Amino acid sequence: MLVSLNWLQEYIDVSAYKPEELAEIITKTGIEVESVEPVAEDVTGVVVGCVVSCEQHPNADKLSLCQVDVGTETLQIVCGAPNIAEGQKVAVATPGAVLPGNFKIKKTKLRGEVSNGMICSLQELGVDEKDVPAEFSEGIYVFPEDAETGVNAISLLNLDDIIIELGLTPNRSDAMSMAGVAYEVAAAIDGQYQLADEKVTPVEDKTEDHLSVQVEDPEANPYYGAFLIKDVQVGPSPLWMQNRLTASGVRPINNVVDITNYVLLEYGQPLHAFDYNRFESNEIVIRFAKDGEIIKTLDDQERKLSSNHLVITNGEEPHAIAGVMGGAKSEVQEDTSAIILEAAYFAPSVVRESSKDHGLRSESSSRFEKGVDPNRVERAGKRACELLEKYANGKVLSGVASFDQLDRSEKQVTIQTSRINDRLGTEISNEEIQDILRRLQFSYEQEGEEFKVTIPTRRGDVVLFEDMLEEVARIYGYDRLPFTLPEGSSQAGGLSLYQQLKRKTKAYFEGAGLNETITYSLTHESKATMLMSPEIEQEAKAPVGLAMPMSEDHSHLRLSILPEMLESLSYNVARKQHDIAYYELGTVFVSEEEQVTAQPNEVLRAAGALTGTWHTNPWQQEKKDVDFFVVKGVVEGLSEHLNIPFTYEKAKLSHMHPGRTAVVKAGDEIVGFIGQVHPKLQKELGLKETYVFDLNAEKLFTKYSKEEAFQTIPRYPSVSRDIALVVDREEAAGDIVSTISEAGAPLVKNVQVFDVYQGENLPEGKKSLAFNLLYLDPNRTLKDKEVEEAHDNILSAVQENHNAEVR
Amino acid sequence: MKERLEQLKQEALEKVTQAENIQSLKDVRVEYLGKKGPITEVLKGMGKLSKEERPVIGQLANEVREEVANAIETKQSRLEDEALERQLEEESIDVTLPGRPVQVGGPHLLTSIIEEIEDLFIGMGFEIKEGPEVETDYYNFEALNLPKGHPARDMQDSFYITEELLLRTHTSPVQARTMGKKNGSEPVKMICPGKVYRRDTDDATHSHQFTQIEGLLVDKNVRMTDLKGVLNTFAKQMFGEDRDIRLRPSFFPFTEPSVEMDISCKVCGGEGCSVCKRTGWIEILGAGMVHPNVLEMAGYDPKEYTGFAFGMGPERIAMLKYGVDDIRNFYTNDIRFLEQYHKA
Numbered sequence A: 001m002l003v004s005l006n007w008l009q010e011y012i013d014v015s016a017y018k019p020e021e022l023a024e025i026i027t028k029t030g031i032e033v034e035s036v037e038p039v040a041e042d043v044t045g046v047v048v049g050c051v052v053s054c055e056q057h058p059n060a061d062k063l064s065l066c067q068v069d070v071g072t073e074t075l076q077i078v079c080g081a082p083n084i085a086e087g088q089k090v091a092v093a094t095p096g097a098v099l100p101g102n103f104k105i106k107k108t109k110l111r112g113e114v115s116n117g118m119i120c121s122l123q124e125l126g127v128d129e130k131d132v133p134a135e136f137s138e139g140i141y142v143f144p145e146d147a148e149t150g151v152n153a154i155s156l157l158n159l160d161d162i163i164i165e166l167g168l169t170p171n172r173s174d175a176m177s178m179a180g181v182a183y184e185v186a187a188a189i190d191g192q193y194q195l196a197d198e199k200v201t202p203v204e205d206k207t208e209d210h211l212s213v214q215v216e217d218p219e220a221n222p223y224y225g226a227f228l229i230k231d232v233q234v235g236p237s238p239l240w241m242q243n244r245l246t247a248s249g250v251r252p253i254n255n256v257v258d259i260t261n262y263v264l265l266e267y268g269q270p271l272h273a274f275d276y277n278r279f280e281s282n283e284i285v286i287r288f289a290k291d292g293e294i295i296k297t298l299d300d301q302e303r304k305l306s307s308n309h310l311v312i313t314n315g316e317e318p319h320a321i322a323g324v325m326g327g328a329k330s331e332v333q334e335d336t337s338a339i340i341l342e343a344a345y346f347a348p349s350v351v352r353e354s355s356k357d358h359g360l361r362s363e364s365s366s367r368f369e370k371g372v373d374p375n376r377v378e379r380a381g382k383r384a385c386e387l388l389e390k391y392a393n394g395k396v397l398s399g400v401a402s403f404d405q406l407d408r409s410e411k412q413v414t415i416q417t418s419r420i421n422d423r424l425g426t427e428i429s430n431e432e433i434q435d436i437l438r439r440l441q442f443s444y445e446q447e448g449e450e451f452k453v454t455i456p457t458r459r460g461d462v463v464l465f466e467d468m469l470e471e472v473a474r475i476y477g478y479d480r481l482p483f484t485l486p487e488g489s490s491q492a493g494g495l496s497l498y499q500q501l502k503r504k505t506k507a508y509f510e511g512a513g514l515n516e517t518i519t520y521s522l523t524h525e526s527k528a529t530m531l532m533s534p535e536i537e538q539e540a541k542a543p544v545g546l547a548m549p550m551s552e553d554h555s556h557l558r559l560s561i562l563p564e565m566l567e568s569l570s571y572n573v574a575r576k577q578h579d580i581a582y583y584e585l586g587t588v589f590v591s592e593e594e595q596v597t598a599q600p601n602e603v604l605r606a607a608g609a610l611t612g613t614w615h616t617n618p619w620q621q622e623k624k625d626v627d628f629f630v631v632k633g634v635v636e637g638l639s640e641h642l643n644i645p646f647t648y649e650k651a652k653l654s655h656m657h658p659g660r661t662a663v664v665k666a667g668d669e670i671v672g673f674i675g676q677v678h679p680k681l682q683k684e685l686g687l688k689e690t691y692v693f694d695l696n697a698e699k700l701f702t703k704y705s706k707e708e709a710f711q712t713i714p715r716y717p718s719v720s721r722d723i724a725l726v727v728d729r730e731e732a733a734g735d736i737v738s739t740i741s742e743a744g745a746p747l748v749k750n751v752q753v754f755d756v757y758q759g760e761n762l763p764e765g766k767k768s769l770a771f772n773l774l775y776l777d778p779n780r781t782l783k784d785k786e787v788e789e790a791h792d793n794i795l796s797a798v799q800e801n802h803n804a805e806v807r
Numbered sequence B: 001m002k003e004r005l006e007q008l009k010q011e012a013l014e015k016v017t018q019a020e021n022i023q024s025l026k027d028v029r030v031e032y033l034g035k036k037g038p039i040t041e042v043l044k045g046m047g048k049l050s051k052e053e054r055p056v057i058g059q060l061a062n063e064v065r066e067e068v069a070n071a072i073e074t075k076q077s078r079l080e081d082e083a084l085e086r087q088l089e090e091e092s093i094d095v096t097l098p099g100r101p102v103q104v105g106g107p108h109l110l111t112s113i114i115e116e117i118e119d120l121f122i123g124m125g126f127e128i129k130e131g132p133e134v135e136t137d138y139y140n141f142e143a144l145n146l147p148k149g150h151p152a153r154d155m156q157d158s159f160y161i162t163e164e165l166l167l168r169t170h171t172s173p174v175q176a177r178t179m180g181k182k183n184g185s186e187p188v189k190m191i192c193p194g195k196v197y198r199r200d201t202d203d204a205t206h207s208h209q210f211t212q213i214e215g216l217l218v219d220k221n222v223r224m225t226d227l228k229g230v231l232n233t234f235a236k237q238m239f240g241e242d243r244d245i246r247l248r249p250s251f252f253p254f255t256e257p258s259v260e261m262d263i264s265c266k267v268c269g270g271e272g273c274s275v276c277k278r279t280g281w282i283e284i285l286g287a288g289m290v291h292p293n294v295l296e297m298a299g300y301d302p303k304e305y306t307g308f309a310f311g312m313g314p315e316r317i318a319m320l321k322y323g324v325d326d327i328r329n330f331y332t333n334d335i336r337f338l339e340q341y342h343k344a
């Protein structure tokens, strides 16, 4: 809502405040002021002048030599505007005047002729290009004929105005009018304001003899009033009115339309004027449209209506979509001589539907949608009649043709001073409450500390005790509230185990050298299912899609973090950042339904992607690129960190390198996968070798047990033995480790691969593997004989199970 | 014999002095103190001496021995020190060469901010609660006093999945869910951080996905001054002791009264500058007293229980605290951006 301070000043005296001060007060008591802007920069010394004569400049084709009466004297001025003419009233910057940009006007000579000033265009006076009427955009501005010679042109053009922009929250629709703003400002600064009475002098002829109103659905349209105004002369509206409309962001059109818009801004009540003759009926019927009915609206659009759209008809065809937009057929035009003026109350939900369906949000619809003041509907009609009399030469017929079932009653809210103080934590007195209610202009009956407050209908947002609590608090001032801390029951705040594990996991990855990312949950449909972990793939029927996505790139909820993460790797590599190690802890959305009806399972995943160099120290000739075992090391580290043993099984997964991918298992359950991204996908993304992991953090956290994580440090020495084996190349080292661990239980505590070799000195198709074994009994020192026995056991087990040859 | 011993001593000491390395020193030891050395020889010939002379010469011979041995030892230790020094000198390195890099990652800036806020409220006795990102219309709107057709639903255009399911537009449903579990009889003191989604076109100030942290305290006799006190504590710890707060009226469907909290502008100290749009204040969060309808729907008697709630955007706080000027930076995951804020 744009508020002209010059206009506001007419309702309530705010001259004691600087605009910024006033803005601050309004912000602190109720409505946020978003900006305070002068209409134009500082301009001085510009008056209305009358062009007495206008001749061709003797030495220049495109210049005119004008004699201009500026009230006190007549000045010779050279003017270059194409639209200058004798008899015009123009804006004259006299010598000594200052125009925007600190441009000082001096007496000068132009092509040999004296020029005592400058005749100005609106742009030269600092008016925004967009606010300049089309007819004056290429030349000087010309005042209406009745402009008085010699008066201050700046105030006549309202260029000394300051516009305050209010950011209105949905509850404060009362401030969508100058009257509403004036009430609010009066409460804020403890000033005086009352909406003035309307003064209409109707002719004897009665509206009701010419018009009838019929409403089919009183709930959708509880009040419809039609005024009839004859002998209207359509023309421009007075300059002051045009200025106020422009200041409020509304473009002036003609006096009739401007008056309806002016009253909309003044009272907050949208009105509509129909050309009575083009309406072609004495019968106004308000009903819901028939499905498929067509109306051509003021913007020349043919609109197809349906049965949820309320329309104003002449008994046959629609002439307006109620509260949204009028029809083109009965539009007020230059030859209009009689108008039907509509002042109505349309139900907010009805207007909202029409405006939504037709994509039409107007100054009118936005006010109806919030609910207008029922006690101002008819008054607004009268106010427009008053202005039509004055500025459009209209003859207002007496009375109003109406349908009226509108509830205009005022609601009551009871408050108690003690209850207010209990809620706010304050010590406000009864007298202070009285004073606040007086400022708000809410009447009340008081009994002791109890106030029965009558809420004016303009404040439809005040319904509950809590609403009154807010009214009291904001006028009292939030600044005056002391600081206290809650006194109630205390609890020890803290993180749940799940939250602790999230932080622990993040800390681990970061310590391991990975950077955390946050990627989008919404992705392209094709990417939503890409790189899913096998256990997710098994559960998820289809990715969860949005009903109405904004773009294809963000249309479906992800089932894997990796596709968007790879995208960000690709983004970095394209910017010459080649060495990236990322991880993310985030949810994926698993629905077990083909067509989603219930909330999907949100599964927390820990995913990562690494590419480029893992470690480098050039002057020591150290360089290690990311490979499978780097990523596996990161994952193994997490396994150790969470004390959950993982096993790895070779696997073939789509979009992954078929020979360098493994599923990760905890016990018998798959909890994720690791491996190299398929070279084809790498190429598509512009990536070199890239390795990823994706783990089911949700599941891992449930397996975590704090108690099991700690064991006593052994007090007895361990015994270390090595084994070297020659096996078939296909034998997996992990399987042999399992065999050793099983056969050596319970004494073997740790088995470590320390050498892998294949090639020279070994038979074709064979490889050599070396393991270090650690024997330990936590309760005593082991005897050599026991170790020997266990070791022999192990050797025969590997010979048997893996066809291994001991070296 | 006496003279002979004296002479040997002089000779030996002379050679010790001249010895330039450990080997020649060893030679001196063998030559003079060895079993076949001259001093031993002298001692062997002592049989010829008188009873009176024997102990005198014996003592003298021992003294000479000892003196020579000491000299050798001193010299040896000096030579060893010199040798070590030479060796260490050879081991010398260029200490200005760079160290072997230790690769350390770090958290996303938003995570740092969220965890900082979490810890701050944990310190004030708040719990952390989380909830689903795909929410029901009921918890996202209706339970928060936003029935179907409520005009304020326009404020947050949403991503619907079905008529009843949508991506949550705020983390407030977590509050509704938490309250709902208390059977209307237990206090709630929680904050809920998380991702939220709105139908916005991504640009410098809008993101279709962003994060939020909301807080809720429900108990008997919770006052608006308590809200002001808690927010003041938060603001001072998060933004600095020298920052002031102010509350001003606002509107949220789930609170009444509703306020917005500003903090004094750090750049101008409240004087007004371009950062604070000349107001001296910067908007940080929305808050208010929990609306009685919300309490009631969650099973509380609003005559007995009251509460306050507040909500803020970590992106906005990050932008203010660290001068990030484009919200998209948080989701592009440019390594240079991420690493820059590891110190945050």
Ligand SMILES: [Zn+2]
Residues within 6 Å of the ligand: B265, B266, B267, B268, B269, B270, B271, B272, B273, B274, B275, B276, B277, B278, B280, B281
């Ligand atoms: Zn500032």
